[in-house]
Amino acid sequence: MKALLVIDMQTGLFAGAARYDADGVVRRINDLARAVRGKGGAVVFVQHNGDKDSDLAPQSPGWQILPALDRRPTDPVVQKTACDSFYRSELERILRERKIAKLLVTGCATEFCVDTTIRSAASKDYDVIVVADGHTTADRPHLSAEKIIEHHNRVWANLILPEHPVGVVAAETLLTTL
Numbered sequence: 001m002k003a004l005l006v007i008d009m010q011t012g013l014f015a016g017a018a019r020y021d022a023d024g025v026v027r028r029i030n031d032l033a034r035a036v037r038g039k040g041g042a043v044v045f046v047q048h049n050g051d052k053d054s055d056l057a058p059q060s061p062g063w064q065i066l067p068a069l070d071r072r073p074t075d076p077v078v079q080k081t082a083c084d085s086f087y088r089s090e091l092e093r094i095l096r097e098r099k100i101a102k103l104l105v106t107g108c109a110t111e112f113c114v115d116t117t118i119r120s121a122a123s124k125d126y127d128v129i130v131v132a133d134g135h136t137t138a139d140r141p142h143l144s145a146e147k148i149i150e151h152h153n154r155v156w157a158n159l160i161l162p163e164h165p166v167g168v169v170a171a172e173t174l175l176t177t178l
Contacts, residue, residue, distance in 0.1 A: 102126065127164050
């Protein structure tokens with residue numbers, strides 16, 4: 001069984017610095033969500049709970065999942081407090097209960113929560129496919145968002161994981177193979 005993970009696609013993360021190809025990422029996540037649901041898979045939203053004074057403080061406007069995303073009442077929402085979506089959260093329990101073995105990973109921010117979750121999922125023996133054009137970040141002082149995304153896609157595709165190598169695949173290709 002497959003699940004599409006949608007990590008930290010929250011209003012507060014898109015209110016400040018521009019996120020690379022944000023509209024395209026949202027569109028591709030929605031396309032994948034429809035396809036995964038259509039094949040009986042799950043769409044799991046991961047929502048970061050920030051400190052009470054942050055843009056991601058629980059219940060604040062910035063904490064809300066982007067309204068442009070196709071979120072259904074039956075989609076689980078996992079609350080987290082660390083970059084790793086598995087760390088002290090309900091994510092692994094939800095995936096195990098649903099017998100999910102393959103994860104399609106999308107979200108924000110590439111070099112923080114997306115990266116940490118991918119590595120954690122791989123270490124837990126999930127089959128991980130990163131949606132190459134389904135994650136985003138902002139420009140940083142030392143590197144553009146586009147280069148951060150390019151760099152991480154290459155790193156993930158070359159992680160040494162003999163039994164469950166991480167795949168990095170464009171959304172369009174995934175849509176034809178789901």
